[in-house]
Amino acid sequence: MPTPLFFGLRTEKRQNIFAAGISEFADYGYENSSTNRIVKKAGISKGSLFKYFPTKEDFYFFVLDTITAELISGLEEKINTLSPDLFQRIIEYSVLEFSWYILYPQKAKMIVRAFTKSDTDIYRKTVLKYGNREQDIFCWFLQDIDTTQFRWERQKTIDLIKWLLKGFNDDFLTRIQKQAYLDFEMLEKEYVKNLSEYIEILKAGIIK
Template identity: 50%
Template sequence: MPTNIFLELGEEKRNKITRVSIDEFAKYGYENSSTNRIVQNAGISKGSLFKYFKNKDELYFYILDSVTQELMVSLAKEIDFLPKELFERIIKYSELEFDWYIKHPNEYKLIATAFTKSNTEIYQKVEAQYGLEGQSIYYKLLYDVDTSVLRFDKEKSIDILKWFLTGFNEDFLSHIQIQENTNIDNIRQEYVNSLTDHITILKCGLISEKKEV
């Protein structure tokens, strides 16, 4: 948590420090990020930064908490309006998440980097802090959907869907570049079409039924 000194700063200054920190951690990740660059770009001294936050870890988790909460609040507003059919709901939810990425690319990159499994000490801390909370959005997403159509255990099926969505989004986003003149509607449609095709494979299964000879 930040110190009271940080919380008592003017809103404009707090927002600038937060914005610069998001950009730094998104671009370089935790390991390669630099508090020297943060203070330089924020226009503050290093001594001031460490009056606001005890150390780099504390700053990182404050930023990650803020961004994660922003995403959760944004998506939570829409969950009650999603389709009731299981796979339609997954596609629509993913489209909402994609739209959030378009509007907040650095925030999305920060989250994606933070929650990508690795052997680093910081990932272990992220996992310890967000382990259960990080799964909750997926279970909330499916809480009122009829999952009786699933062949297998509900929790295991949700885990598979979660892993699929995480991997699909990472792969898709790594192959696109959002630039000033990019047609976002075309990219969104490409995303939905590709996601729908892959969801259909999940829905139908990978193995075809054996034909009688």
């Protein structure tokens, strides 16, 4: 986490450091990121960076925490506009999330890198840090949905959908993370199309 010195900086300087972090972690991920490039982009010395953040990992999670909070806040503002039908809500939520990615592609690219499965310590720490938050988001997402059409017991049906979505998202992130350039408008079309097809298969098995 940042030291008090960071919060004592001028707003413009804090923003420059934050923007340099987004750019570096989005383009290189954590493992291949360079504090030399970060300080050059931010216009500060390496010594100054470590006065503001004790380690590169502290800086990384500060940036990631901030942009994920921005994403969640943006989605929460619009949750009441989503359909009460679970399957329609899943599609609408996906479109909302991608609309944020399209507006903030570098932030989105960092999120993609951060949450794509990898055999690294930083990924394991990310899962530990955000695991409960992911569950909270899913519970929040399910508020006020219509479950009257479910063929099977409510909680088991919801668990099945949750596992499907997690597997689908993990696979999607793994595939797109390898791409040199992420066109989120094109990815939205691909994601929604494929997700809709899986949902139709799922509906055939659990809807009365």
